Amino acid sequence: MEKxxxxxxxxxxxxLDLYAPGxxxxxxxxxxxxxxxxxxxxxxxxxVVDEMARRAxxxxxxVWCDDNGAEAAFTFADMQRASNRAARALTALGIRKGDVVMxxxxxxxxxxxxxxxxxxxxAVCIPATHLLTVKDVVYRNNAADIKLIVTxxxxxxxxxxxxxxxxxxxxxxxxxxxxxxxxxxxLTPELExxxxxFPRPIGAAATTNSDSLLLYFTSGxxxxxxxxxxxxxxxxxxxxxxxxxxxxQAGGLHFTVADTGWAKxxxxxxxxxxxxxxxxxxxxxxxxxxKKLLEVIARYGVTTFCAPPTILRYLIKEDLETFDLSxxxxxxxxxxxxxxxxxxxxxxxxxxxLMEGFGQTEVTVAIATYPWIAPKPGSxxxxxxxxxxHLLDDDGGPCxxxxxxxxxxxxxxxxxxxxxxxxxxxxxxxxxxxxxxVYYTGDVAYRDEDGYFWFVGRxxxxxKSSGYxxxxxxxxxxxxxxxAVLECAITAEPDPDRGLVVKATVVLxxxxxxxxELVKTLQEHVKKVxxxxxxxxxxxxxxxxxxxxxxxxxxxxxxxxQE
Numbered sequence: 001m002e003k004x005x006x007x008x009x010x011x012x013x014x015x016l017d018l019y020a021p022g023x024x025x026x027x028x029x030x031x032x033x034x035x036x037x038x039x040x041x042x043x044x045x046x047x048v049v050d051e052m053a054r055r056a057x058x059x060x061x062x063v064w065c066d067d068n069g070a071e072a073a074f075t076f077a078d079m080q081r082a083s084n085r086a087a088r089a090l091t092a093l094g095i096r097k098g099d100v101v102m103x104x105x106x107x108x109x110x111x112x113x114x115x116x117x118x119x120x121x122x123a124v125c126i127p128a129t130h131l132l133t134v135k136d137v138v139y140r141n142n143a144a145d146i147k148l149i150v151t152x153x154x155x156x157x158x159x160x161x162x163x164x165x166x167x168x169x170x171x172x173x174x175x176x177x178x179x180x181x182x183x184x185x186x187l188t189p190e191l192e193x194x195x196x197x198f199p200r201p202i203g204a205a206a207t208t209n210s211d212s213l214l215l216y217f218t219s220g221x222x223x224x225x226x227x228x229x230x231x232x233x234x235x236x237x238x239x240x241x242x243x244x245x246x247x248x249q250a251g252g253l254h255f256t257v258a259d260t261g262w263a264k265x266x267x268x269x270x271x272x273x274x275x276x277x278x279x280x281x282x283x284x285x286x287x288x289x290x291k292k293l294l295e296v297i298a299r300y301g302v303t304t305f306c307a308p309p310t311i312l313r314y315l316i317k318e319d320l321e322t323f324d325l326s327x328x329x330x331x332x333x334x335x336x337x338x339x340x341x342x343x344x345x346x347x348x349x350x351x352x353x354l355m356e357g358f359g360q361t362e363v364t365v366a367i368a369t370y371p372w373i374a375p376k377p378g379s380x381x382x383x384x385x386x387x388x389x390h391l392l393d394d395d396g397g398p399c400x401x402x403x404x405x406x407x408x409x410x411x412x413x414x415x416x417x418x419x420x421x422x423x424x425x426x427x428x429x430x431x432x433x434x435x436x437x438v439y440y441t442g443d444v445a446y447r448d449e450d451g452y453f454w455f456v457g458r459x460x461x462x463x464k465s466s467g468y469x470x471x472x473x474x475x476x477x478x479x480x481x482x483x484a485v486l487e488c489a490i491t492a493e494p495d496p497d498r499g500l501v502v503k504a505t506v507v508l509x510x511x512x513x514x515x516x517e518l519v520k521t522l523q524e525h526v527k528k529v530x531x532x533x534x535x536x537x538x539x540x541x542x543x544x545x546x547x548x549x550x551x552x553x554x555x556x557x558x559x560x561x562q563e
Contacts, residue, residue, distance in 0.1 A: 012251025013056035014277030027372040034385035045120035053080035060279035084198035086117035089190035097122030107284035129261030141168035153178035227424035235271035237364040237418015242272025250277030252303035308335030340377035364418040412437030463492040478529035504536035514541035
């Protein structure tokens, strides 16, 4: 383990020559000719981590720091040794191919050691957030037959797991990093000093491309979480994400803001980035402070950056000129729709364009603003190669330009590399959203005359008022442009005359207080910014919005509370 942070792009290695060779002069050429070469029995641990360790052992793989001043940097050779030690420790506990293991490790660097180790063993990895309640842990344990949970050294998290174990027959093992606790295994001694060789399994113990690599419990805005199953080819799908959307460079340092419990970490903190030879930046913090995050970007020389609009809304309020962002060359945004005001302010303050992308836990980046096309603020961009995307109306027919419809991925000719296999143990739900060669994403969008896609909202969140179809995003974007609005959610409320009317649930910024005058001000603002019929006839002020544990607004809860 090295203690010197930073990166060096000179002569940096990558594996793109193995899995996605080729250069492209235009988006059209890229969409038509890009292909990912999928080898038989691909295993990210051996075929990427160990191969990078062989090609460029001293090349940076991970740069880590926390809020207490600690820092560390790991080369690919370090990652090979650390993952081998972790694999040895896990197999000593009895973990074998096919066993299900949940990792609740926040942003600790041990997450990368253990995730790669599970891939090498062939065990199924479930990344999870530390925000889970006892009920959440019990549900996951029993839904997936989890055998082992590995946590951070946090008494609250370990107490939660202990409380859940009594109701979880499959959970027979508990481990953590850094703590000695009765009934728990402290993995730290083995991670630091264990044997650093782990031979690739052969025969029945070897992994195949169709084996389960990851299970993600989606924090949906309705219903219980779904188990999204990805196989061993999933990391290859993120070549699109890292190289062609995030534009990472070999020897660079990429920073995606995400906890390891979310699928966004798979998008931006391990798979595609390491295949492309880029190191990943990990900032381990408990409370988001915009100034501290900007200091990390400046201090470590981050070259590419990805964050959700929520984070960027806070960053643009800082005095960005006081931070040395000279190495920052490319910025992407995803996780929720991008409001044009955020795009414009970020461009004004940094000179960098925010390149938006769209995807789900079930897929990789399916639509994006790729380097060859000019961004249109608020647009997701154009379809990724390998993804045949159409917009379908309520009857399943194709939509014309400007007409709103559900985003559908056609898989009859080929399934995109990195797309999920289905919902684990739920064939009925899988068949409901994916049938006749079409996967229905549940997201509504429209396509303009130039082929750009524009997000409207989740299908469940769209509604009709006085005959007009309304999606929440455009109205929310309009409201967010007003300085009084910190957060907002648009829903429909029953009305005897119009059937449904637009309701805005608003969290105010600290300099504003709720009043009838402010209601009228916000209504007039929306009328000026967007179509007048879309203005919220009802405005409710609240202290906070109901959200999922991943931060997505639960509009269904707002609708339920008003019934």
